Amino acid sequence: MEKIDMEVDDFLSYCDYKGLATKTIRSYDQTLKLFLQYLKDECNIKNSN
Secondary structure: OOHHHHHHHHHHHHHHHOOOOHHHHHHHHHHHHHHHHHHHHHOOOOOOO
8 A cells, every 4th residue: 555545544534533424535535546546547646745
């Protein structure tokens, strides 16, 4: 698992901690995973700073 993937997981855990709705967290999860895939495939970005 890449560092950027772990950061997304941390963000989603934080959203859960803050009490966001399950549907909202699922939406964030889907959107961020699609965005990460785009960054990796199209922009060759695999790490965050």
